[in-house]
Amino acid sequence: MANKEIGTEQWPLFNFEVSKISSDKSRIHFCIDMLIADAWSIFQTIVPDLIDLYAGKAGKLPELKTTFHDYVEYKQKIKESKQYNEHKEYWLKKIKELPPAPKLQVIDNDSSNKKVKFDRYEGTLEKKAGLV
Numbered sequence: 001m002a003n004k005e006i007g008t009e010q011w012p013l014f015n016f017e018v019s020k021i022s023s024d025k026s027r028i029h030f031c032i033d034m035l036i037a038d039a040w041s042i043f044q045t046i047v048p049d050l051i052d053l054y055a056g057k058a059g060k061l062p063e064l065k066t067t068f069h070d071y072v073e074y075k076q077k078i079k080e081s082k083q084y085n086e087h088k089e090y091w092l093k094k095i096k097e098l099p100p101a102p103k104l105q106v107i108d109n110d111s112s113n114k115k116v117k118f119d120r121y122e123g124t125l126e127k128k129a130g131l132v
Contacts, residue, residue: 013032
């Protein structure tokens with residue numbers, strides 16, 4: 001997974017895999033595109049959940065009261081509201097008054113042919129470290 005590229009054209013922009021190390025040990029690997037999460041978010045949300053899962057403390061997720069269909073209907077109702085249309089009209093007029101984009105210097109070093117390579121960092125969480 002270290003050099004696996006996740007295409008940004010389609011969902012999901014993350015991948016989780018489990019490797020069986022022995023009959024009683026497994027390793028979780030995850031790759032998350034930084035378009036959808038930053039390191040702080042990963043270590044504040046995903047890692048604690050994985051630690052709870054590892055320690056057998058994973059709770060049951062609450063049942064959702066809202067469906068995706070409800071969400072889509074809600075978003076559509078917003079677009080039909082008077083306030084939404086007033087704001088949209090305001091910004092469509094305002095955008096015509098904005099200055100043009102800055103002229104940035106472009107360095108052509110044929111970078112379109114180069115692959116981006118990221119550094120890989122890895123570590124191990126041991127039970128005895130007191131994190132679980």
